[in-house]
Amino acid sequence: MSRHTVANIVKVTLAIAFFIFMPFIVPILGIVKKNWKVIAEGVLYSVLFVAALSIDAESPLSTLSSFVGLGSIVVSAVRFYMLRDLWLSRKAKGTGRNATSQPNTAWPAASHPSAVAAPVTPSTEHLSQSLAWVATQAKQNKHHLPADAYVSVLEICQTLDAVVDAETRQPLGDPQFEYELTATVREYLPAVVRGYLAIPPSMVENRQANGRTANEELVEQLQLLARQAETLHASRHRQTSMDLSNTGNFLRERFGHQQGGFDFGIK
Known part of the structure; x- marks a missing residue:
């Protein structure tokens, strides 16, 4: 892009x-x-x-x-x-000189039946790699992280990975959703884990200027990220359910009136 x-x-x-x-x-x-x-x-x-x-x-x-x-x-x-x-909008790079990007195409309205084009799936490999890096860092530093934080990191990665997997199969085409998902996976979560692991183990219980320890900061920030991950997961699959309902409405409107089975003109 x-x-x-x-x-x-x-x-x-x-x-x-x-x-x-x-x-x-x-x-x-x-x-x-x-x-x-x-x-x-x-x-x-x-x-x-x-x-x-x-x-x-x-x-x-x-x-x-x-x-x-x-x-x-x-x-x-x-x-x-x-x-x-x-x-800043993105433009897909085509393979040919005059290649153009294809938009994410939803099911057509029942009043205008037409061929349904397959949506172009944006690359989500970089998101999966970021999540894999975070999970690997957590496992390699399991004894450095607080027990609850270690479990929380893996659960956040699992939730976000499910969202990324759904986006890979069928992208929503929502710029705001894509921005929030990308920022959470590539910036926020890695920054929290990287920042905590950079602190020497002997100093994680020291009080900072704000009166909190590094452990307390880590727990709170992971709680915020966990809520964000759940929000993205719920939003993604709520839209998927809506798409499935729209597909059902289209099929019922298109074929529901036919009697004795569907007639596709095959003899």
């Missing part, structure tokens, strides 16, 4: 041109994509930016406000780049 398209080049150019307004661009992206997390995050950047601008230049807080304003721009720009899957 490639992002080198004219539309994407224009989007990147505009993003660079309006870099200073990035704290306002992030919430706009969230509104367009109907992503409440991105909206809330963008609103925070916007509030900090506006608050920094509202401080008088002669105020004792002017220096601090300058850092806050500049920081809100930089952080929002970084987050805008991390959310690139939401605003």
Whole structure:
């Protein structure tokens, strides 16, 4: 999949041109994509930016406000780049010179029966590899991880692997779902496991600046990831059930009125 398209080049150019307004661009992206997390995050950047601008230049807080304003721009720009899957479209690379990508095709409406094209399955090999890496790290460091955390990591991998397997067989074609799944599998879960394993075993019970130990942080973060994995699993299979119902409606509308069996014109 490639992002080198004219539309994407224009989007990147505009993003660079309006870099200073990035704290306002992030919430706009969230509104367009109907992503409440991105909206809330963008609103925070916007509030900090506006608050920094509202401080008088002669105020004792002017220096601090300058850092806050500049920081809100930089952080929002970084987050805008991390959310690139939401605003940079992908173009499938064909095997021939004039090859074009095929969209994910659902069952046709009963009023317009037509041939059903097989959907193009996006590559999910990289997701499976990421999950395999996490599971391998957990097994190799079983005695380093807390017992509950070790079990939780393997359960999360198992749940996400089921979602990846379902996406491999029949992709939903939902960009938001694909973004959440990819981010969870390739970024969030590996980062938590990698970050904990980087801490020497003798320091995992030391209190950090926030008053928590590394073990406590690991348990809480794995709980959050487990809920996210269950959400993705439920969302994926809820959509699968809806697709099956749509298929049934199509078949009933197409063939349900026939009597004495189906007549396909075969003699």
